[in-house]
Amino acid sequence: MRFVEEYRDPALMRGIADAIVRRATRRWTIMEVCGGQTHAIVEHGIDQLLDPAVELLHGPGCPVCVTPLETLDRAAALAEEAGAIVCTFGDMLRVPGTRGDLFSVRARGGAVRVVYAPLDAARLAERTPDRAVVFLAVGFETTAPAVATAARWARARGLGNFFLLVSHVRVPPALEAIASAEDTRVEAFLAAGHVCTVMGTAEYEPIARRHRLPIVATGFEPVDILEGVALAVEQLEAGETGVSIQYRRAVRPAGNPAARAILDEVFEIADRPWRGIGVVPGGGFALRSAYHALDAERAFPLLAARAPVTEPAACRxxxxxxxxxxxxxxxxxxxxxxxxxxxxxxxxxxxxxxxxxxxxxxxxxxx
Ligand code: SF4
Structure with missing residues (x-):
């Protein structure tokens, strides 16, 4: 198939869903990891098509959603108390922190800018050498290579006013945490195809082995998701575990070597808090020592002095x-x-x- 409409063909979707329902001897519980997959599932009624055979649980794969409240408060403090220009992706501006969202910070006079790429923030720092520019770096392994590229670009130019407030997270440790939870109901994962495009699939092998479940690297269109579910159900019915790839037009087992190389140059694996899950061992990235000069946490002492915050009780x-x-x-x-x-x-x-x-x-x- 070549065109997106083909991946949204209702007759094809129905055919795959019917085959899954016929194959299933019981109702299986499968978690799709990525928020993009969740939107496709809800938009196209995939959960309803599969209801007799599969319960789809929605996972933690929304990078904005898992960014801790504290990180938003830190970004607000940098803009309002340290006088820095805070740059980030547009999605982040409406996420509420304890002192309002970044739109309200901007309304109060704080310098908050939306950028389309981390490199835009680094270039802004080059153009405004009298102001500190901080990029709020959120997202999974998919966005981290672009941030790493900006870090390398800034370091090569010796920019002394460009910083990164790093809140990058890694998906496999979160799946490990979910699969290890005593009350977990997950019997298979649909892994996020774009993350696997960058990182490959090797990191999922030990999780699949340890928890004896199928993990399918899956794309984002309705037919992709249904094919991913079909692969998972086939393995579940056959009593097999392991990692397989549905999203073959993008995912290679080794991932993208160039993206992985720059990630490895700039970042190291670190424990990282996930909103709603807590601190996940190895669940994120931190800047390597060669890049510590760009680390906003080290450059701005006011960040170290901030008290921990708690999530609002009303939000589940x-x-x-x-x-x-x-x-x-x-x-x-x-x-x-x-x-x-x-x-x-x-x-x-x-x-x-x-x-x-x-x-x-x-x-x-x-x-
Ligand atoms: S309050 Fe409830 S509906 Fe709103 S974001 Fe939180 S969990 Fe979702």
Whole structure:
């Protein structure tokens, strides 16, 4: 297939879904990891097509959603207290921190800019040598190589006013945490195809072996997702475990060597807090020592002095992100929490599960 419409063909979707339902001898529980997959599932009713055979749990794969509240407060402090220009992706501006979102920081006079690429922030620093420019670096292994490229670019030019507030997360340790939880219901994962495109699939092999479950690197279109589910169900029915690739038009077992090389040059693996999950061992990236001069956490002492913050009790984002609660089951969904007045990141982000249900199911989901 060559065109996106082919990957959204209703007859093809129905055919694959019917085959899955016929193959299943019981109802299986499968978690899709990525928020982009969640949106496709809810938009195209894939969960409803598969309902007799498969329960789809929505996983933690929304980079905006898993960024800790503290990180947003730190970005706000850099803009409002340190006088830095804070740059980030547009999705991050509406995520509420304890002192409001970054839009409100900007309304109060703080310098907050949206950029389309981390390199744009580095170039801004070059053009404004009298101001500190901080890029709020969030996202999975997919966005981290572009941040690493900006870091290398800035270091090569000796920029002394460009910094990174790093909150990058790694997917495999989060899957390990979810699979290890005592109350986990996950019997198979659909891994995020774009992350596997960068990193390959080797990191998932020990998780599949340890927890005896299938992990399928899966794409984002409806037919991709249904094919990923079909591969997972086939393995479950056959009693097999292991890693397989549905998203073959992008994923190679070794990933993208060039992207992995620059990641490895700039970042090292570090423990990292995930919103809703807690500190995940090895769950993120930190700058290597050669790049410590760019580390905002080291450059701005006011960040070290900040007290820990707690999540608002009304928001059940933590339960949503680990698949323990479907968004419509949150008491605030569609009532106190809407895209216009979000209580938590999953209602803000274009990849958030709560936003997916609100956008595509609306009143039906609230009922
Ligand atoms: S519906 Fe709103 S309050 Fe409930 S979990 Fe989602 S973002 Fe949080």
């Amino acid at each position: 984002a933590g339960d949503v992100l680990r698949g323990a609660l479907r968004p419509p089951e949150c008491p605030a969904f569609g009532r106190a929490c809407t895209p216009e007045h979000p209580l938590g990141a999953p209602m803000v982000s274009t990849e958030g599960a709560c936003a997916a249900y609100y956008r595509w199911r609306g009143a039906e989901a609230c009922a």
